[in-house]
Amino acid sequence: MLIIPLKEEKSSVLWYTTATVKTKDTKEQKLSHKCFDCGCELILMEETTATMGNNLYPITKSVYRCPNKECQDESDKRTAKRVEIKKEQDAKKALRLNKNKPI
Numbered sequence: 001m002l003i004i005p006l007k008e009e010k011s012s013v014l015w016y017t018t019a020t021v022k023t024k025d026t027k028e029q030k031l032s033h034k035c036f037d038c039g040c041e042l043i044l045m046e047e048t049t050a051t052m053g054n055n056l057y058p059i060t061k062s063v064y065r066c067p068n069k070e071c072q073d074e075s076d077k078r079t080a081k082r083v084e085i086k087k088e089q090d091a092k093k094a095l096r097l098n099k100n101k102p103i
Contacts, residue, residue: 033064035066035068035071037066037071037074037075038066038068038071040066040067040068040071041067042064042065042066042067043064043065043066043067044062044063044064045063045064045065046062046063047060047061047062047063048060048061049061
């Protein structure tokens, strides 16, 4: 389980995981995953856990979707645009690297 320190308090440390919040005295509380845009409760679509290289803890990847269709469509558009920009940047980088190669 991947555990990331969130903040320190006087007597205990809060830890963040994808599903629960644990304090040093092992109390658990459920975390709610809310949409940043509309505030709706997100729906868990997929969760995968993998161990990579020499990591001591497995890495968990969670995919959530917003139940609000308009909000999710806007999010998908932003993601598609971000992916398109990344592809363009990678293509320009490859051109620069090929241009600077000696013949």
